[in-house]
Every structure is written in structure tokens, then in C-alpha cells.
Amino acid sequence: MAILTLDNIRRGLIAKSQVEVFQAIANTAVKNGYATHADAVIQGLKDREKESTTGFLDGFAIPHTKNAAIQRPGIIVQTMENGVEWDSMDGQPVKIAIALLIPESEAGTAHLNYLSKIAKMLMHEEVRKQLTHAQNEQEIFDILSQYLGE
Amino acid sequence: MAIKIIAATGCPTGIAHTFMAQEALEQAAKRHGVEIKVETHGQVGIQNPLTPEDIAEADGVIIAADKDVQAERFAGKRVIDVPVGKAIKDPDALIEQIISGNVPIFRGKEPVTEEKDVKVETRSGSGAAIGHTIYKHLMNGVSHMLPFVVAGGVLTAISFLFGIYSFDPKSSQYNEFAATLKTIGGMGMNLMVPVLCAYIAESIAKRPGLVIGFIAGMIAYTNGTGFLGGIIGGFLTGYIMLGLAWAFKKLPKVFDGLKAIFLYPVIGLFIVGLLMWVLSSPMEAINKGLMSFLTGFQHSNPVLLGIIVGSMCAFDMGGPVNKAAYVTGTMLLGQGNYYFMAGVSAACITPPLVTGFAALFFRKYFDQGERNAAYVNFILGSTHITEGAIPFAAKNPLTTIPILMVGSSISAILTYLFKVQVPAPHGGFLVLPVVTRPFMWVTAILTGSIIGAILYGFSRKHSTAQQAENREGIASVI
DSSP: OOSOOGGGEEEEEOOSSHHHHHHHHHHHHHHTTSBSOHHHHHHHHHHHHHHSOOBOSTTEEOOEEEETTBOSOEEEEEEEEEEEOOOOTTOOOEEEEEEEEEESSOOOHHHHHHHHHHHHHTTOHHHHHHHHHOOSHHHHHHHHHHHHHO | OOOEEEEEEEOSSOSSHHHHHHHHHHHHHHHHTOEEEEEEEETTEEESOOOHHHHHHOSEEEEEESSOOOGGGGTTSBEEEEOHHHHHHOHHHHHHHHHHTOOOBOOOSSOOOHHHHHHHHHHHTSGGGHHHHHHHHHHHHHHHHHHHHHHHHHHHHHHHHTOTTTTOTTSTTOOHHHHHHHHHHHHHHHTHHHHHHHHHHHHHHHHHHHHHHHHHHHHHHHTTOHHHHHHHHHHHHHHHHHHHHHHTTTSOGGGHHHIIIIIHHHHHHHHHHHHHHHHHTHHHHHHHHHHHHHHTTTTSOHHHHHHHHHHHHHHHSSSHHHHHHHHHHHHHHHTTOHHHHHHHHHHHHHHHHHHHHHHHHTGGGSOHHHHHHHHHHHHHHHTTOGGGGHHHHHHSHHHHHHHHHHHHHHHHHHHHHTTOBOOOSSOGGGGGGGSBSHHHHHHHHHHHHHHHHHHHHHHHHHHHHHHHHHHHHHHHHO
16 A cells, blocks of 8 residues: 555645644544554644644644554645644744654554655755645645655 | 764654754755765664764764764764754754854763773674774874874974074084974974874773873883884773773772772783883894894995885884984994985985875875875975874875885985985985985985875775775675
8 A cells, every 4th residue: 555645635624723633634544544543643643742843844744653553654644724833943834734654563664764755855945835836636646756756 | 175064863753853854954064065974863773874984074063863863972073962853944054053163072971981882892893894993993093193293293393494403402503492392392293102002092992091002102102112012002902901891890880980090090001011011122122133234234235225224214113123224324424424324314204205295196085184294294204204104104004114115215225326425314305405416315215205105195095995895885784
């Protein structure tokens, strides 16, 4: 199974809080077969957030968790209609969350490297611009796969 | 030369921020035109690991981590230690701070215990890495010695500008300031062997090694073993101190303080000191024996004499073999033989010039510090301060010394063939006005030096290529 499918990309959520974003992400993760329990994923994402924020620049966040409820590594993208408070590095509300799901068992370094690649990719302003201006799921998918494929 | 930065990044999960910080720092380094290597402590383990050479060569270190990245490795370097988020948010500020040099030197978070050192050593000492480890210890000694040679050598050279006998109160050239300069310079140069010995031992056995290494080096110096004795002393001290650390491992923890301040220094010095004394005492006999051997050759054919004198002068540069040639030369000067000394001087001037020309012709196989030292060697060589070549020889004695011997021999042979006479025992090119056939003499010396430099340059090229290969080999094993 792929780490990223078109179905992992969800747009247009209206969320009042970070937790609601996590709920949406966790539901997608369970539905697409990445995780067994949504609650455990939500808790994991919340715990990671407590250590330090995953929100960074230009409305992007990369929430992530390593969790027993996660069966295989995956990337879930959730965009929000409204900005969500994330205590991010530049103080901007988050509109695009790219979640990295990491299984508890050390399931092959290749997959973990893919997740890291996504994180690295977001350091490029150009990529952030492209993602911000993407019009639909397919565009986001194409941008991300292009970097994953490298 | 470009500024070299190393960095280590890490975050608790080891998936996202570790690598975002890596990417951010690499991009920022590119923007500022500096070199960077970033080691990542991620979920999959350490990637792109920093080697001891990386750390040694780095101008500065950036630690951007929310977890332990073994910062003790960077003790003595200029280190910025920040949370991983700082490197993601503002990597340029970190790079700029390193470039500005306005960074405190990192002392290490906790005193490293001897037990730890032993473990590290046994690990790095295993298998194919042994050669590399020895090289690392040697380099530690050489890099600490280098500034002593330059500082002491240049002051001594300056004193000769006042006249080569300006230090001698009995001479008409006597100048008090010049004499003082020569004394000060001499003290700097006299510390070479102790410092070399001490820091080889320090590299092996850390602080206990440093202490005993200094004393072992003083014994080597006092007994006239030259720098080769210093190298042997350094390794001897280092491994004996490691052995002591191992022997004392079983002692209860309450003795830790006593170990550092009493047991290591006293017992260490007792063992190492006596050993060094026994090993270094035959030096004088060797010296005397070689002198009578040489005197017997003074009238033999110029080629044979040149090879013997050249090889002896370049063999240990200030050690017993070199001194035997030099003292024989001064002795024969007293008997009115000005030919013999001409060859000795030529052979003593050549080694530093070899390193200078090599650094000039083969620039890229020398790092910045070495190039500077090599250029200073033009001054040291021209003033008969052979010691300038020692740091280069000590780095890789088995190949470098034979090359220097070849260069010095050529200089000496040509000098004898040209029948040059040098009536002064010291001073290098500063005594040219009293040399007969000065142009021939300079030609002889430059010929030997340039041939030596070409050989030495190729050997550096070869070893650089080999090192790169080794490094790749090690990396692929990891």
C-alpha cells in the first residue's frame, strides 16, 4: 500500500480547534487503513504537540506521531477553510496540515525516509507556495508525489 | 578557503524536525557560500555521521536538537547549541553567527571519565581502523606543535638578521636584543618535542596522558632523542596510561578523585619516566658513534659523502643523527675544513624548503594551516632552521623522511661537487657574503629542494586519494 494516495488528501475542513483537525486526520487514517483506532491517533498527535509545536511557517503544520494504533506509515493531508491556531513558529494560523503517521514497529527505513522527505520538502518556500495555491486534491497529490519520487 | 561548518540535528520523534532543520541549514549555508555537513539523529538512526576529521576541520558547530546528539565530541570547538526549531525558523542567523566567529568555545557538559575513554579507544582501535587511529593521534600532536615551531623559529630567524653571531657575548656582532630574541625563540622551539609527545599521549589517554606525555617529552628532549623520540614517547605514554586506567577500573568510586590527582600522575610517571630514560639513554652513544664514523668519511668521494651527510641531516632534524652531522661539521670548521660544513648546511636548509615548495606547487593537497606553515618554512629554511619541516615529517614519518633525505642528499652532493666552502656553522642564506661560490651553493640547495618538493607533493596527492577511499570505506560500513 502506498504511503500517499489521492484519497489521503482532504480539503476544505472548517475547524474550530487543533483537536478537530486531528479528529479529521485520524478518521481519514482509519478509513484508509493506516490506523486501527482514531482515538489513539488523536491522542498521539496531541502528545507530540505538547512537546513542541509542529506548526511552522506560512500556515503549514506537520503533526506527526509514532503510535501502536498505526499499522503502516502514511501521509494524510488536511487543508482548512479557516486558519486554525497552532502556536506556530511565525504565529500564523495553520491552513494546511500534513500529518505523518509512523508505526510503532520499526517498519523499514525506506518508508521513514519518505516521511522525512516530505518534511524536508516543506522547507522550500517555493513548495509551500505551490501547495498553498493548489486548486484541488489532484494538484496537491502531484506536488507531493513529485518530491516523494525523487 | 571556504568556512566549514558541521551540524547535528535531532528531535524526539526523529521524522520531521530533524530533517527540516537539516534542509534549512543546508540551504542557508548555500546562500552564504559556506560548506556544511549535517548529521541527523532520526528515527532510522544517525545518518551522514560526522567523522573525527570533519569535527577537527570544522570552523564551527551548530547543534540544533531537542535530544542528546553526543555533544561531548565537540569539546574545544566553537559551538552554538539551540533547540531544533531555531534552525528551522532562522537558519541564516545561526550560519551568520558561526561566520562571524563570535561563538564561545564549548567545554563539554561533564568531565569525561577515564572509563569512557578506554571504551572509546578499544572500539576505534579494532580492525582496519588502527592505522587511522594512529594517524589521528599523531595529527593531534603535530597540530599542537606547529605554532611552537613557527613562533620559535621565526624569532630565532629574526635574531640572525642582526648577524649570525649576534647572540654570542664574545663576538663583535653581539647585540643584546638579538640575543634575547634568540633565547626566547629557542625556548619556543625547545618545547616542540614535549608538546608533540604530550598531545599524542593526550589524544590516546586524555588528561592523564597529557600530564605524563609532557614529562616524557621533556625526557626525550633533554636526552637528545629529537622528534622521533617524542613520537615514540607519546605513544608509549598514551598506551601505558590506558593500561593504568584499565588496571584501576576495579577501584571503588570514592577513589576517583585520588586517581586523577595522585595515582595516575605518580604511578604513570614512575613507569613511563623510567622506561623513557632507559630508551633514550643510548642516544648519546649513537651520536658519538656516528660522529667518528663521519669524520672518517670527510675525504671520501663527494657523492658518497653527500648521500651520507644529506641522509643524516634530514633523518631526524635536530635529533641525535642530525646533530652528529652538524657537530662534526663545526668540529671540522675548527680544523679549517670549510667544505664539509657547506654540505651539512645545504642538507639542513633543504627540508623546510621542500615543504615550502611542495605547498606552493601542490596547493590543494595541503590545508590552510599547513600552507601557512609551509610558507613560513621558506624563512626557516633560508636561515638553517631545519626544525620547520618537523611537523610535516611527523605527520607521516615513514614516507616523508625518506623523501626529505633524498632532497637533502641531492643538495649536499651538488654542494660537494661544486666545491663550495661555508665558514659559518649557522645562519643559512644570511651567511652568503662569506660563502665561496654562493650562487652555486644556492643552486645546489634549490635543486635538492625542488626535486624533494615534487616527490613530497606526489606523496601527498597519493595519500589524499587514499584517505578519501578509506573514508568512503568506513562510511559504507556504518
